[in-house]
Amino acid sequence: MIQRICSGSLDGIDGFEVVVEVDAGRGLPSFQLVGLPSTAVRESRERVLSALRNSGLAWPKGRVVVNLTPADVEKRGPSVDLAIAVGVCGVTERAEPGARGDAVLLGELSLDGALRPVRGLLAIVTAAAATGRRLFVVPLGQAREAALVPEVTILAASTLADVVRWRAGRGCLETIVPASPAPCRREPSPSLLAFLAHAPARARRLAVLAAAGRHDLLLVGPPGSGKTQLSRVVGTLQPALAAPEALEVARIHGAAGLLSSPELDLRRPFRSPHHTATRAGLLGGGASLRPGEVTLAHHGILFLDELSEFSPGVLDALREPLEEGRIAVVRGAGVRFWPANVQLLAAMNPCRCGWHGSRRRECRCSERLRLAHRSRLSGPLLDRIDLFAELEEPEDPLRGDVIGDPGRIWELAVADAEAGHARLAGRSRARPTSLAEARRSLDASAAALLETAGASLGMTVRSSMRCAGVARTLAALGGRTRANRDDVVEALSFRREQLAVLA
Ligand SMILES: [Zn+2]
Known part of the structure; x- marks a missing residue:
């Protein structure tokens, strides 16, 4: 009897459902895997074989064929290991799984039969839930991550043997109850608190304005004028994410293997790639089809320090996310669109040497060099930025006009940014x-x-x-x-x- 088991795989930042069909027949013992598996999936034969043997489970004596559908999409990663192993067990034992046969099984197998985490689990569960799947068996260590998806039942398993027993109705698996997200915000570091307390009133106003409206901002000033610090203040003042936005962010970060906690994080992402970052690293795609920094910063901040040092081609490509809130990623003959609703914070020096307009040092750039420096940013890109400010170096960074307790100044800025953001409610961008x-x-x-x-x-x-x-x-x-x-x-x-x- 053919066993059909539902599983899933990851394609870029999106999950998709994979049905694993396993059939066994007479003939010399062999194992054939068809249905466009990637190298990692082809290697699952060895993992499945060892896991079954080390779990004390039988291997069918004859010829085994495993087919992964849909056959025209490449299956990447070892997320289908568990479903293949359970299917092989099913044909050996001629099992009738009953109601539990509808469960989606996800997990990589280690050679001893333990279940290992799967990259992009959240994206895979989300995609399967969208097609009506409700019951999932996932590795124990990732169960709370999967339980973030609403309206699904998540069962946690540690080993292949546990799943086989459960599917045959001979055992139980732990049901994971989703935790409700705790309201949270980024806490300012002591140096950030001190910076804001000493900053000129106009800089404080600018930070609150940029945070409340999620406005794109370019700061220009010589080294030491506080461009990076002010950008960090804006990043820390950001209003919290709504739960569906946070889930979308977690799904993208999980697909990139960057999810650090199974809790739903309501803090907006803050990404600060270096100016030597490659085009694929910033914009996404490439052979690995990983999300770029613009997609990892979705619903949050993309901070580009030394803006004029980024390659002009990359900077021009930023126009699309700034305008449309998404990025086109080319894959083979097709194009797909990934979310990239970013707030751009950028900083740059006023000239090549950095000291134009400085009180401390003299600029050594020629007029031609200064023109060349600023012409690295195209008019169409600058047109898409909301706020511009020139920062001056403070005469003595720690002797500015402090008007009270730094903690209180910070609280007021937070309250202003949140109230402003709430009054703009309903717009994901204030533009x-x-x-x-x-x-x-x-x-x-x-x-x-x-x-x-x-x-x-x-x-x-x-x-x-x-x-x-x-x-x-x-x-x-x-x-x-x-x-x-x-x-x-x-x-x-x-x-x-x-x-x-x-x-
Ligand atoms: Zn200069």
């Missing part, structure tokens, strides 16, 4: 998608002002839209439903057209 929508968030005099200022500063339509989006967040921070002239004036002060170093 209008058309000029008409942008104008609706401004009152009449504010709209007139933006139009006049846009014309005199030579702002593009996209730049004006971004400016209106910032004004809308400023209005939300002030408790107003529509932005007024003051909000537009303040939003304009953060536009690049006002920044000598980029204009």
Whole structure:
């Protein structure tokens, strides 16, 4: 009798269901695996054979054929080991699994029959649940991760023998109850608290504004002006994720093998790739079909320090996630879209040597070199950034204007960012998608002002839209439903057209 067992595999960041069919017949003992298995899956023959023997389970005497369907999609990774072994056992014992035959079995086998974790388990369970599967057997160590998926029953198993006994109705497996996520936020380090307490009021305002509206931000300034620290403040002030967003983030990080805890983490991701990162590393895809930094930063922050040092091709490709919240990943002849709803925080030096405009050192760049430095960032990319600010080095970093207890200053900033974010509720990005929508968030005099200022500063339509989006967040921070002239004036002060170093 043919055994059919449901399992799953991972393709990029998405899971898909795999049905394992096992048949045994007369003939010389052999084991054939068909249905586009990758190398890792082809090697499952050896693992399954050893695991069965070391678990005291019988191996069929004749010829065994294992077919993985759908046959036209490559199965990567050893997640189907458990289903193959249980299927082989089933044909040997001529088992009738009954109701338990509907369970989805997932797990890699070690040679002694123990179940090992599977990369991308959350993505695989999510995909199978979407097709109506409700019962899953997974490795014990990963059971709490799988239980994050709503409306499924997760059973945890330690060994192949446990699963075989359970399937034959001779034993029980532990049912895992999902834990509800604890509200959490990133805690500021002492140095970050001190930095915010000493920062100028305008820098504090900028951090709250960027965090509340998830606005893309470019900071320009010489070394030591606090660009990285201010970006970290924005990352730490971020409002918490909603549970479905957190689940999506966990699914992506699990597929990349980066899930560190089985708890649902409501903190937004903060990714800071180095400027030497490859195109595939940043944007995703490549031979391994792994998510890139833009996808790992989905719903969170992508921090690019030394922005002008990234390759121009990579920077231009960032326009898509900044505009659409997704990235196209080419695979073979096809294209797929992966989520990349990122908030870009970027920092750069004002010139090649870094000291242009500094009080401490003299810039040694020629005018031509300075122009070349800033021209590495294309106009279309800059147009898609909401906020620009030039930071100056403090005269003495620890003797700025402190107005009270650093902890209290931090709490106020957190409260402001959260209140502003809540008033913008319902928008995953605080950015209008058309000029008409942008104008609706401004009152009449504010709209007139933006139009006049846009014309005199030579702002593009996209730049004006971004400016209106910032004004809308400023209005939300002030408790107003529509932005007024003051909000537009303040939003304009953060536009690049006002920044000598980029204009
Ligand atoms: Zn210079």
